[in-house]
Amino acid sequence: MSLIVQKFGGSSVSDAEGIRRVAKRIVETRKAGHDVVVAVSAMGDTTDELLDLAHEVTPIPAPRELDMLLTAGERISMALLAMAIKSMGHDARSFTGSQAGMITDAQHGSARIVDVTPVRLREALDEGAIVIVAGFQGFNRDTKDITTLGRGGSDTTAVALAAALNADICEIYTDVDGVYTSDPRVVPLARKIDRITSEEMLELAANGAKVLYIRAVEYARRHNVVLHVRSSFNNNEGTIVYNPDSATGRPGIAGGTDETVSERKETVVENPMIAGVAADLSEAKITIVGVPDIPGKAAQIFKIVAKTNANVDMIVQNVSSAVTGRTDISFTVPMNDGHRVMQALEAEKDQAGFESLQYDDQIGKLALVGAGMRTNSGVSAKLFEALSDAGINIEMISTSEIRISVVTRADSVNTALRIVHTAFGLDADTAAEVHGGTGR
Amino acid sequence: MSLIVQKFGGSSVSDAEGIRRVAKRIVETRKAGHDVVVAVSAMGDTTDELLDLAHEVTPIPAPRELDMLLTAGERISMALLAMAIKSMGHDARSFTGSQAGMITDAQHGSARIVDVTPVRLREALDEGAIVIVAGFQGFNRDTKDITTLGRGGSDTTAVALAAALNADICEIYTDVDGVYTSDPRVVPLARKIDRITSEEMLELAANGAKVLYIRAVEYARRHNVVLHVRSSFNNNEGTIVYNPDSATGRPGIAGGTDETVSERKETVVENPMIAGVAADLSEAKITIVGVPDIPGKAAQIFKIVAKTNANVDMIVQNVSSAVTGRTDISFTVPMNDGHRVMQALEAEKDQAGFESLQYDDQIGKLALVGAGMRTNSGVSAKLFEALSDAGINIEMISTSEIRISVVTRADSVNTALRIVHTAFGLDADTAAEVHGGTGR
Known part of the structure; x- marks a missing residue:
């Protein structure tokens, strides 16, 4: 049995219907025989709405309290997602960043992950439950305060969970089919990339490709997590992002790292x-x-x-x-x-x-x-x-x-x-x- | 220096303006030289809106996940309240039910408080901060899950905090001036009651008086917490609810319990x-x-x-x-x-x-x-x-x-x-x- 981490962004869970759709997708993965851990963002525009509310109260919200406020967003989406899955007859449990053991430094608003101790997640998995984790959030051991990871935080949460749980693959669900050779809205003949190295992905992300956050790609490269960027609106294969230099590369559903390199070499010939x-x-x-x-x-x-x-x-x-x-x-x-x-x-x-x-x-x-x-x-x-x-x-x-x-x-x-x-x-x-x- | 616990309901914090008004009120109490601990409900109709969302996702939401969902409501109001107070130049820190040490049984949706261990609240008070606690919520030690206290939960949170922190008084802020001899909307000549025993208050509450929840009054009576029910829209004295049988009754701002009994006896003569x-x-x-x-x-x-x-x-x-x-x-x-x-x-x-x-x-x-x-x-x-x-x-x-x-x-x-x-x-x-x- 393999372990798959899936990340769903705010646009995939913007309303009750989106939540049920995502729940169904998670259940399908479970039915295919995999253990599933999900990192989920806040619904649609929730984070922006909470930010607006904070700025109505005070022009410069205290960072500790702003993090406390914003983390309410994923709390809502993850609880709804877990209850949707349960209503489909599968056990599911939601966990906050702190419950999931997502330990960060104390930098409110842009905390860095320093350790991941997913004890409760492992217990829940062992008991057969699908695990839903709040993206974007963690907590600091010294202050015992809630933190947020900043931009792209939910991608990073997913990758960090995949690394800590030794997942076979980390699927990043988005509203496009994967990573393209260029922006399809500008270049109509842009082609979906089947496989790309994390190094190339980093350069593309740093130069305007918005499908993945640099930080999450860096984390994945450092910890040899294989990413699969794909659409939450269809079942098409997306883009595999892998580290060809990984000595301890996980086999992954996408095939072993060594195999990946050789496949890549073949691809090089024609492209x-x-x-x-x-x-x-x-x-x-x-x-x-x-x-x-x-x-x-x-x-x-x-x-x-x-x-x-x-x-x-x-x-x-x-x-x-x-x-x-x-x-x-x-x-x-x-x-x-x-x-x-x-x-x-x-x-x-x-x-x-x-x-x-x-x-x-x-x-x-x-x-x-x-x-x-x-x-x-x-x-x-x-x-x-x-x-x-x-x-x-x-x-x-x-x-x-x-x-x-x-x-x-x-x-x-x-x-x-x-x-x-x-x-x-x-x-x-x-x-x-x-x-x-x-x-x- | 005395310690005052204040409870503000959802109608007092229904928008940014309400939150600033309540923050100002809390700051005034602080400026008067008191330590202040605040229990706050979710903003306005937030809880109902979250419930509606849950029912859009599934007709019968899983109780554990419903509690996770609903507790997002107070997380929002408490963070906003803390940042409003901080913007007024006073230190304030918000705490979830779990951070505040509100330990309950595992009965999701209607959990009973089994212990209150406000270690972090005491630390924050010792450091001079105003403490804001999420009403209505707690957590269970065995399952480590988040729970909610059910109807009237925020009143109960306030009373439980007052008891655990040995507060001098617990002020319940509401949208009426206090407890009346009858419902002023039906009986125009109804009179605000200055002092009432918790036993009488219990009977009134059990028979249709809606100003206080039975459960909070019971808790207050059992732990000899003196309540002050008053309006958040003016500075009028409200109604003191006290236990005349209390041997260890706290002196309270309302005067000692013994004194209270004798005052009450005097009142009896004319009323x-x-x-x-x-x-x-x-x-x-x-x-x-x-x-x-x-x-x-x-x-x-x-x-x-x-x-x-x-x-x-x-x-x-x-x-x-x-x-x-x-x-x-x-x-x-x-x-x-x-x-x-x-x-x-x-x-x-x-x-x-x-x-x-x-x-x-x-x-x-x-x-x-x-x-x-x-x-x-x-x-x-x-x-x-x-x-x-x-x-x-x-x-x-x-x-x-x-x-x-x-x-x-x-x-x-x-x-x-x-x-x-x-x-x-x-x-x-x-x-x-x-x-x-x-x-x-």
Whole structure:
């Protein structure tokens, strides 16, 4: 008998009907002979509604109390889900994060998991029950207070449970069919990816693919949890996310890790190098003009930026001018952080010694991701050529071992996405069906 | 420094504004130099909405999961209340029933408190925090599951906390000014009672006064907790409910118990015998006609009734007929139980040997309550005379040491209430202001 962890997001359990539908799906897995542990998010917009309520009461809610408040959301969905399953004749028990042994640090609102002690879950499983766990929440041993894991918390809960319970697979149910070579709403011929490495998935998620949270993928990679991203609206096979480097990889329902690697190698033959292309329109570009080209200047500037806690992504430094001995440094940050970073830099302009600042939020970022790039030269050339042929100007370039990112004008990025998708042979024969609205 | 426990019901915290108003009130108590522990109910109709949701998912929700679901309600209100207080510059911490050490048996939906271990509450108080506790909920040590206390649970939570923490007083905030000599919506000259014994309060509550739950009053009496029932909409003094027999009675803000007794004695002089008059229109009368007047017959019949779990109130047996050797037995039960009881009796009619059944739900019950009755004869005579003068027929009579109840036609009971209120000198000089809708 295998153990399957399943995660259902808020859009899958937005009302009583959704809850019954998900319950039925869980029961089917149980009937197929598996032990089942479910991590569930709050229903639909519950979390946002509770946040609104908190802000009606006070503009800056106390973090401890905000976590206490928000965790009511999953308490509702998990209890309803458990009673739905019980009404279908199967034993089910719901557990809060604290009851499930989800132990975190004390950072309210964005707690990190430090340990998982699922004693009660094991007992319930041994007694034949289906286990329902509140996603997104944990508790701190020292303060004994309730915590929440922050954005993507329920995905992380599911992965952490899968790791702690040594589950065979962790199924992430969402409103799309899996991970696509690109966003099907922009690239109609985007193709569902059958198998992708966690490393590639990380790069795609970090560059705008919204189907999985980076944090959950990282956790899965570190603990060798095999993920299966699939739709809660049909029974199609979704996308397997696995760690090919795993020495102790679990066999999983998806087949062993070794087998996975060899399968992947076969796939490489017909679909070389590239796993997918992602786009991101949420960043802004800041350019620092006329930075003295002397050692320590870049460090000084990025210390100023670091103090704002902004998440700096791409950094590009131009060749310095032989005439002025000065250079320009550009970097991208999330738009939400842009204003704060500009203020911080402006305030220390004289001390840092640069000439001026430019802010540009009309940029788009395109990232080409594939583990095959490591051993395959010519990818960059092909990318640049495809963009050039389409008359799309490249403003910044940055690369990692398995990724090439370029910045273009915001209004060119979707065109760029389609062109690159085609150029690298990723197009499917027919257009993908698009479910849901947000791709999450 | 004294310790005050305050209980706020759902109607006091029905929205963000209500929560801020209650928070302000709590802060005022704190500023007056008291330690404060608050028991709070779920906001407005939250509990009913969660119940509706559960019934949308399944007609018969599993009790364990229903408790898990419903306890989300107080989790929301207590967190919001704590953050409101914190935003006013005072430390506040919210605690679930389980965190507060509210230990119950495992009877989901109507758990009984078996122990209160408020270790974390004491710590928080010692650190100067205002303590907010979720009403209505607890947990069971053996199953480690969350439980709810059932109807009136938040009142009971407050009283249990007051007892466990040795509080000076337990303030029950409601939408009326206190306990009245009768329902002010029916008897305009009803007078707010300043002090009432817990025994009298129990009789009033059991006979239709809705301001306090019987269970909370019983708990308060057993543990010598002094209650102060008052309005959350003004600062008027409400009604003190105390146990005059308490040997270890706490001094309380309301003055010592001994003093209380002597004050009460003084009051008795000008307001003899009667604490209040209550009416109840929620019962039905069942008459069993032609019961053989032989030993054991009544026992046999009430065993049948007991099996239905109906709550039998008044029982009256007529003098048996010398001719037939048979008698009639009448009793009252809550209307909700009426049909069930009739079915059970009908099914065993032949074995029980009675002739027929009559069902009458057009009855009203009036109860006159006062500890002074014990030492004062003539109360019944005065009551019967007043009703007779008004042409109101009495259908059943039942008495306890401190109560006389009579059953009349339903459409006479409000008139009877006003007449009796006047006859026993309870009328105030001016009509009471009526707040709120339900008297709760």
